Amino acid sequence: MKLADYGLNRDRGFLSSFNPPEVTLPHFLQPVRDMALALPRILPTGRVRAHLESLPTLDLSDFIKTSNDAERRIAMLHYSFMVQAYVWGEPEAPKALPACLAVPIWQLGEAISQPPLLPYSSYTLENWGRFDPDGPIDLSNIYTLQHFDGGLDEAWFILVHVAIEARAGELLDEATQLIDHLQEGDAARIEASLKAMSATWDDVNAIFDRMPDQCDPYVYFHRVRPWIHGWKNNPALGDGLVYDGVIETGGAPQAFRGQTGSQSSIVPAMDALLGVGHAADPLRTFLDELHAYRPPTHRRFIEDLRAKSSLRQFVEGASNKALTELYNESVMKLARFRTRHLEYAASYINKQSKGGAGNDPDVGTGGTPFMKY
Known part of the structure; x- marks a missing residue:
């Protein structure tokens, strides 16, 4: 396996292989981009829907045929933020998305093989830039392109995830090398890769620990989280949302899960590399469902890694104490990352007071009873 075969590399991991600020869109999409970037100025008016309804209903068929993946994804970035703002930007959730938003995002979703609302890839993986284009992708050198209300807490929440994704690129690269080492039965190189992964996990977890530095739990719950909910299992939207003008739906409400860190790959x-399994319970069903929300190349990478990795079996059969300890260390550091996520879910969401429409502290942005999980 090679990262390049999946559009990935060691320095970026699952982040976009292109530099998002450098992607230009056709002239006819400029009003769309301008409207999306103006959301921090529009949202305080309380009339965001009136502004968004002034957009033309564009047929993006020709654009999709002639554009590259980067252009389609940046168009999706802007449309998906506007879709979320339309749904959650006023006190009562609407029954339908207007055609000026519904038609283009449906077309873009089909083009990139992801659901037509804000995915983690748009919120994080393609929503960043560097102040110094030749500098590192870390918290000292990155910024967000697209915002909802534009506050510091919102930007920090996104950027911590961007920095984690970039640092995790080394985990992915070592994982692909491990597949080769396993095929060769090279215990020394397997040990070296596991050592490198362990050190990288320490860095990833240290970045995650910085979330409270500039993202306050109260502000997150009331000013960041409301925008990223979906319309599946959301009490405010019942059966979902009608996508006006989208012929394929037959006018029926559509239910999609909201943006969540669980969509990160x-x-x-x-899990695929280490051979970690999960019990056949509702959480596993939810995690399996989220697989379709990832970019197609990321799905393929996970699937290929799962099919090719014999790491657990190799370690079990090697009778090598050092190798066993390193394998267990990787599992424990992965568990620490998961545990930290749960701790944040408790402090940033579950312990907060009741939110507005659709912002239930007992329901995750993906529409799950996450504390039970």
Whole structure:
């Protein structure tokens, strides 16, 4: 396996292989981009729907045929933020998305093989830039392109995830090398890769620990989280949302899960490498469902890693104490990352007071009873 075969590399991991600020869109999409980037100015008016309804209903068929993946994904970035703002930007959730948003995002979703609402890839993986284009992708050198209300807490929440994804690129690269080492039965190189992964996990977990530095739990719950909910299992939207003008739906409400860190491909990729299984319970069903929300190349990487990795079996059969300890260390550091996520879910969400429409502290942005999980 080679990262390049999946559009990935060691320095970026699952982040976009292109530099998002450098992607230009056709002239006819400029009003769309301008409207999306103006959301921090529009949202305080309380009339965001009136503004968004002024957009033209564009047929993006020709654009999709002639554009590259980067252009389609940046168009999806802007449309998906506007879709979320339309749904959650006023006190009562609407029954339908207007055609000016519904038609283009449906077309873009089909083009990139992801659901037509804000996915983790748009919220994080393609929503960053560097102040110094030649500098590192870390918290000292990155910024967000697209915002909802534009506050510091919102930007920090996104950027911590960007920095984690970049640092995790080394985990992915070592994972692909491990597949080769396993095929060769090279215990020394397997040990070296596991050592490198252990050190990288320390860095990843240290970045995650910085979330409270500039993202306050109260502000997150009331000013960041409301925008990223979906319309599946959301009490405010019942059966879902009608996508006006989208012929394929037959006018029926559509239910899609909201943006969640569980759509990141890091943890499932590591599960696949390490041979970590999950019990057949509702959480596993939810995690399996989220697989379709990832970019297609990320899905393929996880699936190929799972099919090719014999790491657990190799370690079990090697009778090598050092190798066993390193394998267990990787599992424990992955578990620490998961545990930290649960701790944040408790402090940033579950312990907060009741939110507005659709912002239930007992329901995750993906529409799950996450504390039970």
